[in-house]
Amino acid sequence: MATHVLENPEVLLDEVGEGLRAGQLVPFVGPGISALGAHAVPLSTAALADFFATKTTLPRRAKGNCWAAAQYIESTRFRDTVTAWMKEAFAQGVLPSAFHRWLAGLPLPLVVDAWYAGEMRTALLAAGREDWAEVQGITRAHIGEDRWFRFYTPGGDPAKAQEAEAATTLLYTPHGGIAPDANFLITDADYVEVLTEIDIQTPIPEEVRHRRTGLGFVFLGCRFDDQLLRTYARQIMKRSSARHYAVLDVETLTRNERRFLEEQNISPIAKPLGEALGQLMG
Template identity: 50%
Template sequence: MNTILTPRHLVVLQDSFAEKLLDLLKEALAADAVIPYLGPGLLRLSSAETPVPHSPEAVAAVLNTRAPAPSKIRTNMWSVAQFIEQRRHRRTLKAWMAEIFAAPAAPTVLHAWLAKLPLSLIIDSWYDGAMRAALAEAGRTDVVEIQGVTRANEIGNIWTKTYDLSGNELDPGPAAKTILYTPHGSVRPAANFLVADSDYVEVLTEIDIQTPIPDVVKERRLNRGFFFVGCRFDDQMLRTYARQIMKRSEGSHFAVIDAATLTKNERRFLAESAITVIDMPAGQAAARLVGAGTAADGGQD
């Protein structure tokens, strides 16, 4: 079977149907008609061991080696980070996160391909900075990155900071061909991390009315849909952010994801958000998008 309709109207495409949709998405990306939304699963496109954690659970595991958290929260990155912040101070948490993500994550073939496209907006939901590196390696001078920042050390109504690809902080609102939006922060250039539960208290209070989301992101999503690659939605935090970033966008949404591994909450979220699932290994999907021929077997979601 190539197309599956679940009782909750979740659309799952497989085989030739999935391949044809990817071909259309390739054209849409080249025409700046869809917004790529990248997740930590992209780090596994390579068969090599990833130099930094490739999931929230992996971050939690590394943090636990430094400050063991209670068993009931041990696999939850946000709760473990909060545990560390409360007992070891925010500076310690930031320093440990910077150390955990210090090794450069080499851009994948998909990052490199996207970096050369005339995209108005790219969302990168992980801390590794691979998309930023790909844009820099492509020689792009028409890109600014807007990073979400914790308000723990800020005075005033600050939700984001803006940087060029050289690492210089810019005044908010600069015009740029491409906006790279990293809503949870990034290790580079300034080790901005939204990671502890406390980081999200005010954000989640305001995000329903869209205050923390930059105006330029709101503007550029209006007439475009989203294309999720390397993302999972098995935690409420991840679903909330994706839902609010998609909010009021016009266009269809798609996600490359292993349908057999979807949780009940993921299925509900995908169905309610009208996100069509492309049931294919991320490595295979990336290879088809970039025209790399046969995909590597890596790239599980």
């Protein structure tokens, strides 16, 4: 890890900028980007857990853990309540940041948005592009639901996998999102079902697996301080290139995060996120 930390962040950011413009890097964007501004919606797992705590009294094991909190709510108040409260949490929306808008202007093969607020979808719509499609992770808790994901057109209509194959840019929202249909993977049970098969990649769309081949990933506005987040990132990156990046505050990394970065050959870029994003757009 020490050798990674010592890499020059300016050099690494230059590599990332070149990789994004060339379509050789997949941006994996988390809520930390939008959290640089003031917004009324939860922009971290802890903030989402706190929102749930305003709606009901949570047991100790569920406090501070949005997935356990959602599971408790589903167990005591049924799935419809979980969905309704998630809709409420993200109802006000989040305007895309300048960086989201910048990414939307690039003909990237694949973009991963790892939160529920939908900023990347909104940015692509605002760019006026019609050459993109979205594939979104969905819960299988609904009666009769036997799919792991759904495809959507820019307008939010259901799409077929073949339409996504033809798109210049594929937006992948593995945890679901408020738009277009309020699909949310959020409870422990949702993720247990996914994780039973994620090692064989079944829950990850084939087109995502195809597009990531040979590409690197750059993680922006993300943390890996939870095993579930590390597992998802690891599986989404599988069979991609051997060179990846993450803009992180290296002083606050947990031991598990450091181990994860080492195992996945992710070079940490030790620079404040806002400065790094500005440099990438410059």
